[in-house]
Amino acid sequence: MHPIHVSVCDIEFDRERNALEIVQRIFLDDLELAIRNHNSNQRIDLLDPKGTTTDELVKAYLKANFKISVNGKAEAHNYLGHEIEGDALYAYMEIEKVKKLNSIQVHSEILTSEYDDQVNLVHVEVDKEIRSMKLTGDRKIDRLEYNK
Numbered sequence: 001m002h003p004i005h006v007s008v009c010d011i012e013f014d015r016e017r018n019a020l021e022i023v024q025r026i027f028l029d030d031l032e033l034a035i036r037n038h039n040s041n042q043r044i045d046l047l048d049p050k051g052t053t054t055d056e057l058v059k060a061y062l063k064a065n066f067k068i069s070v071n072g073k074a075e076a077h078n079y080l081g082h083e084i085e086g087d088a089l090y091a092y093m094e095i096e097k098v099k100k101l102n103s104i105q106v107h108s109e110i111l112t113s114e115y116d117d118q119v120n121l122v123h124v125e126v127d128k129e130i131r132s133m134k135l136t137g138d139r140k141i142d143r144l145e146y147n148k
Helices: 028-038 054-065
Strands: 006-014 019-027 066-070 073-075 078-085 088-096 103-108 119-126 129-136 141-145
Touching (some): 019 028, 028 054, 028 088, 054 078, 054 088
Parallel strands (some): 006 119
Antiparallel strands (some): 006 019, 019 088, 066 103, 119 129
């Protein structure tokens, strides 16, 4: 158990690839609890899932609880996979065919059903400039505008 409930999401706009590269870091024990609740199955073990894979479980959870709109249009993120490092799970996603980034809106409900004090930090990097959003159970959506 840890006293802080926070996830960190890094989004980078890669102009050469016309893509948003997304890395979502979540405490493994918190994510496992949320996925158990999401699936109404308290026996789920992310390190040893039976009858499914960790990627399938994480992908479904993120699809339901993490949404991005680019330039006013909802975009589906492609889930690429995960890594576990220490007590955190790193989920890798991308959104392709982003030629221009005028605005980005993030809707994150990650772990907000499990913890009243959950904070989901989102850092967006565009042309080496990083801007951030702080999302909570009371403020699940935020938007950044770009004039380029």
